[in-house]
Amino acid sequence: MAQSANDRRRINGPEESFPPIFDDDGEDIKLKMQRSRAPGDIRPIFLQPGLISQANGSAYIETEKTKIACAVYGPRQSKTTTYSEKGRLNVEVKFAPFSCTRRRAPMRDAEDRSIGVAIHQAIVSSIRLELFPKSTIDVFITIIENDGIEGCIASGSLAASTALADAGIEMLGLVASCSAAIVGDDIQLDPSEAEARASSGTVILACMPALDSITSIWQSGQVSADLSLKVILSD
Amino acid sequence: MSSSSVTNPSVADETLRAQIFQRLHPRVYLERFIAEKIRPDGRTFDEWRNVSVNVGSISTADGSALVRMGGTTIVCGVKAEIAEPELDRPEQGFLVPNIDLPAICSPKFKPGPPTEEAQVLSDRLNEALVASDALSLSSLCIHPGKAVWTLYVDCTCINYDGNAFDAALLAMLGALRNTTLPKATYNEETGRTTCSRKTRSQVQLTRKFASMSFGVLDTSHVLSDLTAFEEPLMDVTLTVIVDDRGELISTTESGGAISEDVLLQCINRAKERALQLKD
Amino acid sequence: MVSISKAEKAYIQSSLQSDPPLRADGRGLIDFRTIALESGIAPIANGSARISIGRNAQDGGGGTEVVAAAKLEVESVGDGEGVDGGRVVCSVSCSPTAYPLLSPNALDDLQHDMTSVLNATLSHPTIRPKNLGILPGRKSWLLNLDVIVFSDAGNIFDAIFMAARAALWDTKVPRTKSVQYRAKKSDRSDATQAMDMDVDEMAHVGSALDTRQTIQVADFELPDYWDEGEPLDGRQTWPVCLTLNLLPTLQFLDATLQEEASVPLKLLVFYSFQSDTTPLLRGMRLLGTGVSDLVQVKSLLKDGEKYARNVWVALEGKLKDEDLRRNQKARERFLNR
Numbered sequence: 001m002a003q004s005a006n007d008r009r010r011i012n013g014p015e016e017s018f019p020p021i022f023d024d025d026g027e028d029i030k031l032k033m034q035r036s037r038a039p040g041d042i043r044p045i046f047l048q049p050g051l052i053s054q055a056n057g058s059a060y061i062e063t064e065k066t067k068i069a070c071a072v073y074g075p076r077q078s079k080t081t082t083y084s085e086k087g088r089l090n091v092e093v094k095f096a097p098f099s100c101t102r103r104r105a106p107m108r109d110a111e112d113r114s115i116g117v118a119i120h121q122a123i124v125s126s127i128r129l130e131l132f133p134k135s136t137i138d139v140f141i142t143i144i145e146n147d148g149i150e151g152c153i154a155s156g157s158l159a160a161s162t163a164l165a166d167a168g169i170e171m172l173g174l175v176a177s178c179s180a181a182i183v184g185d186d187i188q189l190d191p192s193e194a195e196a197r198a199s200s201g202t203v204i205l206a207c208m209p210a211l212d213s214i215t216s217i218w219q220s221g222q223v224s225a226d227l228s229l230k231v232i233l234s235d
Numbered sequence: 236m237s238s239s240s241v242t243n244p245s246v247a248d249e250t251l252r253a254q255i256f257q258r259l260h261p262r263v264y265l266e267r268f269i270a271e272k273i274r275p276d277g278r279t280f281d282e283w284r285n286v287s288v289n290v291g292s293i294s295t296a297d298g299s300a301l302v303r304m305g306g307t308t309i310v311c312g313v314k315a316e317i318a319e320p321e322l323d324r325p326e327q328g329f330l331v332p333n334i335d336l337p338a339i340c341s342p343k344f345k346p347g348p349p350t351e352e353a354q355v356l357s358d359r360l361n362e363a364l365v366a367s368d369a370l371s372l373s374s375l376c377i378h379p380g381k382a383v384w385t386l387y388v389d390c391t392c393i394n395y396d397g398n399a400f401d402a403a404l405l406a407m408l409g410a411l412r413n414t415t416l417p418k419a420t421y422n423e424e425t426g427r428t429t430c431s432r433k434t435r436s437q438v439q440l441t442r443k444f445a446s447m448s449f450g451v452l453d454t455s456h457v458l459s460d461l462t463a464f465e466e467p468l469m470d471v472t473l474t475v476i477v478d479d480r481g482e483l484i485s486t487t488e489s490g491g492a493i494s495e496d497v498l499l500q501c502i503n504r505a506k507e508r509a510l511q512l513k514d
Numbered sequence: 515m516v517s518i519s520k521a522e523k524a525y526i527q528s529s530l531q532s533d534p535p536l537r538a539d540g541r542g543l544i545d546f547r548t549i550a551l552e553s554g555i556a557p558i559a560n561g562s563a564r565i566s567i568g569r570n571a572q573d574g575g576g577g578t579e580v581v582a583a584a585k586l587e588v589e590s591v592g593d594g595e596g597v598d599g600g601r602v603v604c605s606v607s608c609s610p611t612a613y614p615l616l617s618p619n620a621l622d623d624l625q626h627d628m629t630s631v632l633n634a635t636l637s638h639p640t641i642r643p644k645n646l647g648i649l650p651g652r653k654s655w656l657l658n659l660d661v662i663v664f665s666d667a668g669n670i671f672d673a674i675f676m677a678a679r680a681a682l683w684d685t686k687v688p689r690t691k692s693v694q695y696r697a698k699k700s701d702r703s704d705a706t707q708a709m710d711m712d713v714d715e716m717a718h719v720g721s722a723l724d725t726r727q728t729i730q731v732a733d734f735e736l737p738d739y740w741d742e743g744e745p746l747d748g749r750q751t752w753p754v755c756l757t758l759n760l761l762p763t764l765q766f767l768d769a770t771l772q773e774e775a776s777v778p779l780k781l782l783v784f785y786s787f788q789s790d791t792t793p794l795l796r797g798m799r800l801l802g803t804g805v806s807d808l809v810q811v812k813s814l815l816k817d818g819e820k821y822a823r824n825v826w827v828a829l830e831g832k833l834k835d836e837d838l839r840r841n842q843k844a845r846e847r848f849l850n851r
Contacts (some may be wrong), residue, residue, distance in 0.1 A: 009353075020417055021430065022431070031268060051394065052339070053396060055394075083333050086287035094346075096314025098296040098314050121800065144293065153765075201640065217799065217811065218799055219798040
């Protein structure tokens, strides 16, 4: 990005630099590919609310390599002057520069936004926004380590919902979310980055188990309709 | 919180009143504590908060550290990339420290480009790493004039409860000490640098050191390790960097003027603390 | 994108739910507005199409209007983002006049969102066309698919995907011919292809290669031919999008802006119907503040598939017509040259 090269608000390195190229790239990928879990098993989840003392509510989630911190600020006054009868939910996702295999320049990019939108979709219908006119609930999410976008969206939604509960915001139910990848005829739950890349399609489902309702479905890749339903069922 | 009123049945009410008082008159609130020789979180003036450092937990980084200093939580990750060195310094690599204070860590910060505070912190951290000569840049050389390592040392603050500088420096040094670089070879024929997956070597730091920050209130009260509440109320803030042998590396001061006594007091406290931290 | 009053919202909702359902323009629940499609509208692009939904027949105004264009670019594999075998990158930009009420920032976000939906579906590795490679492991085509929204009168996602499908259908990939150089032979002019390229330059390219590598194809050239190349592979794979607008008891298609503003939830499904295989669901997204449940999703998928097939068949017919028309034109042009 041309802009980041002379961004005077940060300490800048050399004009361009490249991630190291390894002499035996192929081997490594194969090693990572092996899945030690059964297809229907998810990675162990560590979830703890209330880690960030400055926030109204917060949660930290870790599923093996994926590490995400989430904080809720609000409900607080909306900055915009326009009146709104319902509260606004604002979800912002940020990747730490060291969270991915390649260093991420500290610029907001499209991926941050699309993950934010996905998490927004997953949790927005669980919150009773009609109780907070003229206010905004800010949900900030920092991805400390990323092992698969699908996993990030799923665990991010879970963390966000937990943090909202921790902040004492009225909700219809907690949101649980899980991702799945279709590899051949198998459905693998909670795929890691390498597993998702090897799959022909992925589904991320978010639901409120308490109400038995689905808040979000994101499916991409090639799946026949029947299979897709099966995936949703197994989620 | 402040007045423990056993006789009053509604303790919660009192706490709420104390909280409102704290928000409306933070300075007076703090001064009343200071008069009692204690700080709002129950520490004495020269008491430090608990520090924990956890290194190497992030697999996507070449080196990482998580530092908790009381409530303040900072994660630091080192990413190594390969770049061409500058023409006038063909054998020197790059060290690029930055800190991000994202909106997640405190209600003070808004999403968007780095705040002034973050910019100042990044600059000070850069200076501290350069001034102390912690890492010899020539050790980052792969092939003179062609390829050197660039270490991006990025800190992200997860929870901001004051004294981010000390925590960030600790995190950066912890992450750097934890950093391993793959063995890299520059191929003159192709002009490409390739790395081995098997052999990695540790980054060598020349010395161990730490920074200690203080705040001065009313020219005479010196508080160590400020919290987010105390920080903006101080007249003067002072940072002392000393190494593990007790040698002074640098001091920085901002705000009003301070007397020599206060400075010496800070330096002595810093040295004491450095010895404590040595383990 | 319009904001409507509560009363208006209630009015639209209740008339949709009445029996028989009423819509402001008199359509049935699963009727589309008139769709007009024209392909090959941008002569410089490798493929392009313009689509409009619900354009006023008298004055040609109103309606949702979207233009999509594909442009091919050569990129090298290995350094940077290049992928062996080529890749597709989509972007959606919205003209500010399409959304006059949005602030520039909100418009940016909207573009991002639309781009991410399009990208997630069309750039997925499972749907990548097979003829985007040029030199294995070295060079490949980067297909940039740019979609511009000129005006939005509702049902924007269906329009975007139809335009994208038409533009990709229309895309021609230039023919390439590999140029080889055999480094190990002493005779430097012994290139396999006869060509009018500078031999010295080629020798240079050859020697820069790592000698251990067995790949000897050094470069490629574009042969001159009367047409613009062969059609992009996978004409049958690009999906159509179908937006199911959901009210608690019913779903309807092709919503206008006012109708969109009065439904809490919509489901986007992306289907492709390759001949004699089961229909493939290439993506699905739930958008909005409402909730759904498993039973509903199941029935929606079934209905969605039926409706999407209608759209697919209609679009395919039109695209084939366009093909004929365009080829005819191209031949005539060639003859008159």
